[in-house]
């Protein structure tokens with residue numbers, strides 16, 4: 212699935228889980244649950260049948276930079292400053308399962324490859340539910356709208 216979907220959905224999941232955490236729970240627990248929500252959202256969305264990038268190499272790399280830049284701006288721009296660290300945290304962990312692939316490519320460290328493989332065991336499993344590029348962008352927009360509404364009214 213495209214990077215912006217994982218980033219936006221990761222941030223939205225880290226934010227969404229906060230709504231179910233008792234008010235008195237401390238910030239560390241909130242971030243740990245946000246981490247879990249970010250990774251789980253990646254696994255869940257990658258489990259759907261989905262269109263992959265149709266470009267490779269330098270074209271893919273350039274596209275990723277633009278996509279990540281636009282998504283960062285959309286998620287963080289104008290957000291309540293108090294919520295920014297949590298949103299960045301959610302985006303990061305929502306991207307980690309795929310970042311492990313690049314971490315292995317660049318460092319050659321096997322454990323990154325293993326982590327990537329484990330987190331993608333259910334990749335593309337639900338083939339009956341196929342998510343094309345347009346729908347992936349739609350999901351991204353919905354996640355950003357949710358973040359923009361909730362991150363401006365929530366603070367902890």
Ligand SMILES: [Zn+2]
Nearest residue numbers: 212257261263
């Ligand atoms: Zn995929």
Ligand SMILES: [Zn+2]
Nearest residue numbers: 212257308309
């Ligand atoms: Zn993935």
